[in-house]
Amino acid sequence: MNIRHGITFVLVLCSTFLFAQKPTSPVDLVYPLADSKNSRWFFFNSASRPFGMVNLSPDTDVEGAWGSGYRYESDSIKGFSHIHAWQLSGISVMPLVDFSLSDSRDFGSPFNHSKEIVKPGYHQVYLDRYRVQVELTSTLRTGFHRYHFEEEGKQQVLLRIGSMLGPSAIIDGSIKQSSSMAFQGHIINGSTSRRPFETPVFFAIKFNRAVQDMEGWNPNEVTPNLAEIKGSDSGLIFSFDNSSSELLMKIGISYVSAEQALLNMDTELNHWDFEKVKNESFEEWNSYLSRIKVSGGSEKSQKRFYTDLWHALQGRRTISDVDGKYADMTSGKHLVKQIPLDNAGKPKHRHFNSDSFWGAQWTINTLWHLVYPEITEEFVNSMLLYYQDGGLIPRGPSGGNYTYVMTGASSTPFIVSAYQKGIRGFDIQMAYEGLLKNHRSGGIMEKAGYEHNTLLGGGFQYYLKNGFVPWPIPEGRFGAHQDGPSLTLEYAYQDWTLAQLAKQMGDSEAYSEFMERARYYQNVYDSETGWMRPRNVSGEWKTPFDPYQYNAGFNEANGSQATWFVPHDLDGLAELMGGKEKAIDRLNESFITSEKQGFTSGTSHSQEAHPEYRRIPINYGNQPSIQTAFIFQKLGRPDLTHFWTRAIVDRVYSELSPNSGYNGDEDQGLMGSLAVLMKVGLFQMNGGTEENPSYQIGSPIFDEISIQLNPNYYPGGNFIIKTLNNQPDNIHVKSAEFNGEGLNQLELRHQQIISGGELVLEMSPTPNQR
Structure with a gap:
């Protein structure tokens, strides 16, 4: 040697x-x-x-x-x-x-x-x-x-x-x-x-x-x-x-x-x-x-938890320099610009490169805004820089470019949720102005995925005129993801979130406008089949129709998965289905079927379109249906939420192996964030976009979770979740107390959480009612 x-x-x-x-x-x-x-x-x-x-x-x-x-x-x-x-x-x-x-x-x-x-x-x-x-x-x-x-x-x-x-x-x-x-x-x-x-x-x-x-x-x-x-x-x-x-x-x-x-x-x-x-x-x-500390559970579960949290802080990149200079590429020209400096001569925030915020309403909206509010604030300010430079708030910029990745106005819930949670270190008037532009003719909502040069692919004119986006879009293909029913559902939800900000801004006219559009999801629900279903420009339903056909009017999904994308009005969706009990039964059957396939379309995103995997009713390997387990809770069956979230965590988000781990499309921390939220037992169905947003309480997998709150944003010090009798079979929340007082329903408001305190959950075997 x-x-x-x-x-x-x-x-x-x-x-x-x-x-x-x-x-x-x-x-x-x-x-x-x-x-x-x-x-x-x-x-x-x-x-x-x-x-x-x-x-x-x-x-x-x-x-x-x-x-x-x-x-x-x-x-x-x-x-x-x-x-x-x-x-x-x-x-x-x-x-x-x-x-x-x-x-x-x-x-x-x-x-x-x-x-x-x-x-x-x-x-x-x-x-x-x-x-x-x-x-x-x-x-x-x-x-x-x-x-x-x-x-x-x-x-x-x-x-x-x-x-x-x-x-x-x-x-x-x-x-x-x-x-x-x-x-x-x-x-x-x-x-x-x-x-x-x-x-x-x-x-x-x-x-x-x-x-x-x-x-x-x-x-x-x-x-x-x-x-x-x-x-x-x-x-x-x-x-x-x-x-x-x-x-x-x-x-x-x-x-x-x-x-x-x-x-x-x-x-x-x-x-x-x-x-x-x-x-x-x-x-x-x-x-x-370490802003989230967990105890209890196995060493493997703790390792996987911090791996998920690490993923939640990955992918989205700083593109501004140490002195605040950055490159604006929104026009195609390399323009050097300067982020404003504070009194100490340091940049007030950074500028960022980012994949889409598509699906962020159920992931980083909750995790970042609660645990890393300073990061949220920087990202909002970065989005507003793009608005000042290029005229649109982006949904996934790359190196100063717009990419128009995915669809809709996915930044809207992110910004609205930040404001509703008291993260206010940005120009809200400018943000509101930019969001209004995005949701009207000429805005980013009109553009389909990667549609750089036209405003036809998103079918937005038909959404405004007829109350739904047709499939196919008559003018032809101008980008990716020109899937009418999915676009309709996404636009309706995002319109609802913007209505909540309009209400805060005292803009009653805009509030009424967007609340009306928020009901447009009803126009792609087919009562005969009981599914969201494509309609052509004349309003005729797609025939024949197969709710399990992948990418046939639904973005990276099938009709079964997309039907549940009404996070802002689940009561209204249940009414269309014949009532809450029928909606719960239908969703539960979808989960029973999906469980046989491990709740995902294969073990990687590349397998999603495979004939053997794509006909799954619920897919926790991609964003369109990752909220579905918490729908039960919003419809009055938290026991089913607890049962299925634990099953999903076990099958989809528990492995520590190079061969598996996210079983799908881990888009720059979105699935990592989702896994963290499911494991600590916190979720926000509508993306936390209403006033004083509510958090649904799930079934934590650890004995204790302590969340350190940023004192520059939130006064409470720490928010602690403790579980009693938390054994592998004890996955149901039997009772809940917050700061010594019993909870009538398994929800907490944002102001309660950020004021700090202790949530105690008594766990028990899940009722045999599924």
Whole structure:
């Protein structure tokens, strides 16, 4: 064994011993590899801070948004890239040894999970081909690499300038040398069908040792000339002497300029102490995760809980710089703008990249607004920046672009819920103005998914004229998800939420307008079949009609799943079905049938349309029907809510394995958030959008849950949930007391919760009435 091999062996052994100890903090409980077999580009995270601009992790697969990034069953690492975001990628690097461009462009290396450590904020892996141990950590905007080389040969680091990387092709870029240890440059994410404009990302690189020589290539030839390294297939290899087995590298990024990338790096990381940054990352993650403390249950259930909570804080990324500069791409031009500064000269908030808020009304609306209200406030202010820059409040922006991901005006419930819960650090007049625009002609509600250039795909004109969106839309296809009944249901709910804000704003005319439209869901309910059903532009029902046919008028769902999407008027829906008892019986039968299939359409989103899985009545692997278990409670049967939520948690959200974990479409923390809420026993059917919103009380899986309330927003200190006799078979809430007083119904209001106190739930076996 040579000296360097011995050093690496000891490091691996010590690290393995350290991380194998009994978990002592939330970070130690998180299992980042959950469901990583089914990963997509922005799904897997390791060396990243909460909402980090940098999301540094290994890439085993680099083609497309789906099935890319880090995939557990892939056996070769192609590089380590710094951006894993909605429709964005970039800055891929790879340590090499004695590599020659004249021989090959195959840079990948096999690796083995037995030599791998993955934690929130840290990733360690060993590259078998090059015999290099790689360690990764980060600040918010800077990636930090530590490499230990075993080989005596030439130590090298590859930087890819142009290549296919996840959701977008890196079509061009450039690099220039600042000193023997520093470089700056940029890459360009080519436009995609979802992100309409080419989007630059800038970088600054520093090494802790001088670069000895460089060799690069462009699409035509190998070249040592930095000015010629550009194009869709290009890159550069830095070479170093082997005077030390350790090499450190920092890479700062910015969407504004290379100078800003350097500013981000120098501000956040002005030293070379890797251990310090790694530990600071652990501390930051612990500060977020420990806002909810759980006790009781198994160690596995606690690990899975903190894995879910970690997911709830992933995916949505910071895109503004440390000084508040950001890139506005809403017009297609790269415009540099400035976030307002506070009295101390610091940005008042950040700007964000984000996937859709489609389904957020049942997930992050409740979790973020209660536990992380400061994050909610930043996101609302970020949405208002997009409104000021581009004229619309977005539903899923990417690097300063609008993407028009999914459908409707999904940001409306998020913003309305924030305001109703007392999160008021934003311009409510501007927000209301923008939301009104989104819900009227010319607004974002008119646009179907990824409809960049027209306003026809959402069928909005028919919704206003006829009270429903037809299917098919007569004008043709202009985007994705042009599914009439689903659009009608979504618009009606979102209109109801905006009506609640109109009431708060004293706008009685708008309140009446949107409350009337909130009843339009009734126009796609077919009393003959008892399902929501597509109608054509003449009003005729789709014939033949199969309520289990997938994507036939229903967005990522079938008619059975979508029928229950009336979260704002379940009493009205039950009346259409012939009364509450009939509605409960029908929904219960749907759950009994769905249980046979594990409550999901397969074990990953890619299986959802498979003929053997798509005919499921309820699907907890995607957003359209994830509220259904709590419908029982709203219709007077909380025992069925408790029974089915426990069954769903057990079958869908309990595994700790790379092969499963979310069983569907974990869209940037939405399913993680849902799992957290079901496990602590709190839910909000209408997204928490009414005045002093109500929380439905479910069946917690832990003996005690303590939620630390942010004192800058809420006065209560802690909200504690205690369960008595909480055994595996005792899943029914027999009685409930809040601050010593009995509850007549299993609900609490927002003001009660944020004032702090203790909710005590006595658990018992569920009644045999299902």
